[in-house]
Structure formats: structure tokens, C-alpha cells
Amino acid sequence: MGDRTLQEDPLNVALADQWRLLDLQALDTRIDQLAHRRRTLPETATIAELAVRRDQVRDLLVAAETEDSDIARDQTKAEADVDQVRQRAERDQKRLDAGQVSSPKELESLQHEIASLAKRQADLEDAVLEIMERREAAQARIAELTAERDRIAADLERTEAALAAATAEIDAETEKVGGERATLAGGLPGELVALYEKVRASSNGLGAAALRRGRCEGCRMELSTTDLNKVRATPEDEVVRCEECRRILVRVADSGL
Structure with missing residues (x-):
């Protein structure tokens, strides 16, 4: 027409x-x-924002856990290095205490090695402490991100429930009005x-x-x-x-x- x-x-x-x-x-x-109204419910925008932040936190948490794992390996290696130096120093000290070294030159060399090992051990122990501080910071970051992830999950659950309720209410009214419209x-x-x-x-x-x-x-x-x-x-x-x-x-x- x-x-x-x-x-x-x-x-x-x-x-x-x-x-x-x-x-x-x-x-x-x-x-x-x-x-x-259904298309522009505020809960829809909130859910989208929460989903973006959830994904960001997930990626940050993976990065923090990877960093913690790397630091843990560094700590294990550094502690093993300290152990190795300590054991060697203990063996040298036992030799010195037992009087097993008679040559003055060898004695001087052994004493020098013990002093060097003591310095090396102190340096390594300082490195271990620094690594432990880094790991403590990484684990604090993991705890912070985990707490945020859990908060976001709870907020998403609440908001999704609110969206479902609001949508159901709108759909019920739309169906009612649609029925009146069809009759008219x-x-x-x-x-x-x-x-x-x-x-x-x-x-x-x-x-x-x-x-x-x-x-x-x-x-x-x-x-x-x-x-x-x-x-x-x-x-x-x-x-x-x-x-x-x-x-x-x-x-x-x-x-x-």
C-alpha cells in the first residue's frame, strides 16, 4: 500500500x-x-566493568604467582649456595682445629680460605635475605590480588542475580503489555x-x-x-x-x- x-x-x-x-x-x-530499559539496565554495565577488572586481576595474579615461583627457585639456589660454602668452611675449620696442617704455607692458605669462605657466606646470606624480602612482597601481592579476585566474584554474583531479577520483571511486564496489544x-x-x-x-x-x-x-x-x-x-x-x-x-x- x-x-x-x-x-x-x-x-x-x-x-x-x-x-x-x-x-x-x-x-x-x-x-x-x-x-x-532492558537494554540499558545499570547492572549490565556494572557486570561488563567487573568482567574487565576480573580479567585484569586474573592476569596480574598469574604474573604475581609466576614471579613468586621464579623467586622461590632463586631462593632455593641461594640457600644451597650458602649451605655449600658453610659445609666447606666447617671442613676447613675442622682440619685447622685438629692440627692436620703442619706446613706454615699450607696453614696460611687454609686460614685465608676460611676467611674468604666466611665473607662469601655472609654475602650469600645477605643475598638470601634480599630474595626472601622480594618473595614476601610477591606473596603479599598475591594475597592482595586473590582477595580482590574474590571480591569481584562476589560482586559479579550479586549483580548478575540483580540483573536476572530486573530482567524477569521487565519481561513479565512486556509479556502482559504484549498480550493487551495483541488483543487490541x-x-x-x-x-x-x-x-x-x-x-x-x-x-x-x-x-x-x-x-x-x-x-x-x-x-x-x-x-x-x-x-x-x-x-x-x-x-x-x-x-x-x-x-x-x-x-x-x-x-x-x-x-x-
């Missing part, structure tokens, strides 16, 4: 049915509002509903609007005197369209005619 104008292809529908078309529009507007549309002339649906699809969801006090409530434009006179001269059962926005224009009690 092509677009109808005031002058061509008139569609004649009882004025009462035209009024009911405004009720149909109100139900469709409500359904659109519910759909928009089923009682209207098919040709009127078809025209309404076509106009609505190309007019941001608004297919019919009231003519109130000389103004189209669809585009909010005041009709010119010429257009008002055309509407005034049109039989009440003939469907008229706004010359500005092309929506179905329904004449109501205070249309200003």
Missing part, C-alpha cells in the same frame, strides 16, 4: 477505531520503553493496523499521534490554517495524515478544529 495523503486513496475507519489506534500506540510505546490490534481493522505498522516502522516507533489544539503530537508541529481546514473538511471516518511527519493524525475532542 502506498502512502496515503488527505487527497488520495482515502482509508475510511470509524473514528472510535482511530481513537483505539492511539491506545495501540500507547501500548507499543510502553513496549519500546521496556525494551530500552486484533479488534482493529486490518487495513488500519497495516498502515499504522508501516508508518511506525519508518517513524521511530510512532505511527499514530493525536491532533491536539491544532498541533500534531507526533512531530510537535502546529498545522497551518490550510492544513487545519483540510482536516476540518475531511469526514471523521477518513484517516488523515500529518503533512509534516506523515504519521496517522487522530482527531480528538480538543483537536482545535
Whole structure:
């Protein structure tokens, strides 16, 4: 069906049915509002933000655990080095204490080695302490990230439950309004509903609007005197369209005619 104008292809529908078309529009507007509300529930954005942070924390936690594992290997090696030096120093000290070295040159060499081993052991023990401090910091970071991961998981669970509840509420109302809409549309002339649906699809969801006090409530434009006179001269059962926005224009009690 092509677009109808005031002058061509008139569609004649009882004025009462035209009024009911405004009720149909109100139900469709409500359904659109519910759909928009469902798409823009704040919980949806919150869940997306929490999911991003959860993934960030997961990656940071993996990195922290990897660092801790690397430091643990460094600590094990450093402690083994300390043990090795300590055992060697103990063997040398036992030889010295037991008087097993008689040569002055060998004695001097042994004493020098014991002193060198003592310095080496002290340096290695300092290195172990530094590694232990690094590992303590890494483990504190792991604990912090683990706690944050658990908080995020709890927040996600609560928010997802809230989203499910809000969505269920909206869906229930949408189903109720949809049922009312189907009943109302089923009682209207098919040709009127078809025209309404076509106009609505190309007019941001608004297919019919009231003519109130000389103004189209669809585009909010005041009709010119010429257009008002055309509407005034049109039989009440003939469907008229706004010359500005092309929506179905329904004449109501205070249309200003």
C-alpha cells in the first residue's frame, strides 16, 4: 500500500477505531520503553566493568604467582649456595682445629680460605635475605590480588542475580503489555493496523499521534490554517495524515478544529 495523503486513496475507519489506534500506540510505546530499559539496565554495565577488572586481576595474579615461583627457585639456589660454602668452611675449620696442617704455607692458605669462605657466606646470606624480602612482597601481592579476585566474584554474583531479577520483571511486564496489544490490534481493522505498522516502522516507533489544539503530537508541529481546514473538511471516518511527519493524525475532542 502506498502512502496515503488527505487527497488520495482515502482509508475510511470509524473514528472510535482511530481513537483505539492511539491506545495501540500507547501500548507499543510502553513496549519500546521496556525494551530500552532492558537494554540499558545499570547492572549490565556494572557486570561488563567487573568482567574487565576480573580479567585484569586474573592476569596480574598469574604474573604475581609466576614471579613468586621464579623467586622461590632463586631462593632455593641461594640457600644451597650458602649451605655449600658453610659445609666447606666447617671442613676447613675442622682440619685447622685438629692440627692436620703442619706446613706454615699450607696453614696460611687454609686460614685465608676460611676467611674468604666466611665473607662469601655472609654475602650469600645477605643475598638470601634480599630474595626472601622480594618473595614476601610477591606473596603479599598475591594475597592482595586473590582477595580482590574474590571480591569481584562476589560482586559479579550479586549483580548478575540483580540483573536476572530486573530482567524477569521487565519481561513479565512486556509479556502482559504484549498480550493487551495483541488483543487490541486484533479488534482493529486490518487495513488500519497495516498502515499504522508501516508508518511506525519508518517513524521511530510512532505511527499514530493525536491532533491536539491544532498541533500534531507526533512531530510537535502546529498545522497551518490550510492544513487545519483540510482536516476540518475531511469526514471523521477518513484517516488523515500529518503533512509534516506523515504519521496517522487522530482527531480528538480538543483537536482545535
